[in-house]
Amino acid sequence: MATEKAYKLVAKQEGISNSQAKSMIDRGLVYVGNKKVMIARGEIDDRTVFRIIKIEKPKIIFENDDIVVVDKPAYVNSDEIERQFKGSQLLHRLDRETSGVLMLVKNEEFRTKAIKEFAQDKVYKEYIAWLEGVMSEPIEVDKPILTQKKNNKAYSNVSPKGKPARTEFFPDIVSAKKTKAKVIIHNGRTHQIRVHARYIDHSIIGDEQYGGRRAKRVMLHAHKVRLLGMEFVAPEPKSFITFE
Numbered sequence: 001m002a003t004e005k006a007y008k009l010v011a012k013q014e015g016i017s018n019s020q021a022k023s024m025i026d027r028g029l030v031y032v033g034n035k036k037v038m039i040a041r042g043e044i045d046d047r048t049v050f051r052i053i054k055i056e057k058p059k060i061i062f063e064n065d066d067i068v069v070v071d072k073p074a075y076v077n078s079d080e081i082e083r084q085f086k087g088s089q090l091l092h093r094l095d096r097e098t099s100g101v102l103m104l105v106k107n108e109e110f111r112t113k114a115i116k117e118f119a120q121d122k123v124y125k126e127y128i129a130w131l132e133g134v135m136s137e138p139i140e141v142d143k144p145i146l147t148q149k150k151n152n153k154a155y156s157n158v159s160p161k162g163k164p165a166r167t168e169f170f171p172d173i174v175s176a177k178k179t180k181a182k183v184i185i186h187n188g189r190t191h192q193i194r195v196h197a198r199y200i201d202h203s204i205i206g207d208e209q210y211g212g213r214r215a216k217r218v219m220l221h222a223h224k225v226r227l228l229g230m231e232f233v234a235p236e237p238k239s240f241i242t243f244e
Contacts, residue, residue: 100222
């Protein structure tokens with residue numbers, strides 16, 4: 001059996017460059033059947049046919065002279081969205097596989113006002129998540145989070161040395177040892193929901209970094225944000241509604 005590096009085969013199949021193919025694998029967009037290709041440089045049968053997940057385009061939810069709010073698709077870095085909207089600056093970030101409300105500001109005056117709201121915990125942030133296990137009643141986690149960087153990758157954990165963080169989990173649907181929940185966060189630390197979910201033994205499905213089972217994506221969506229009297233809503237993705 002002849003083999004070839006996965007990214008080279010993807011490049012040939014899709015008619016793209018090797019670097020584009022490697023990026024697709026790194027983002028989690030390349031599958032063989034229902035199995036995600038995890039290692040771009042891994043050797044694979046050269047007759048393999050890949051299935052590529054197409055990335056949706058960001059949709060504008062709201063825009064005025066101060067702010068542009070988009071529904072960020074999964075698999076896209078927040079920085080990439082910033083580059084697409086020239087003259088705007090990220091107000092906050094979402095992890096690559098987290099979809100939903102992402103806000104970019106257009107001027108320094110509004111940015112200063114908005115950052116003050118975040119600092120005073122006056123911004124309402126509501127997420128939807130599919131969690132491991134059965135959560136039968138609401139749970140509040142008020143535990144500090146410490147974030148460290150290794151090899152340019154952030155990793156957070158609950159630690160007395162960390163910064164204050166509070167997360168509220170409200171179960172909505174329980175189905176076959178998993179729970180769909182509304183999640184409200186206060187503070188807003190790196191990977192806060194993911195870390196607090198693992199802390200209570202309800203890791204987010206798809207979040208292998210923090211104990212979740214493998215899935216097509218991290219099942220976390222930024223659904224609703226209220227800031228300075230405005231409310232922005234990103235509809236729940238179809239994959240969350242039909243998730244079994």
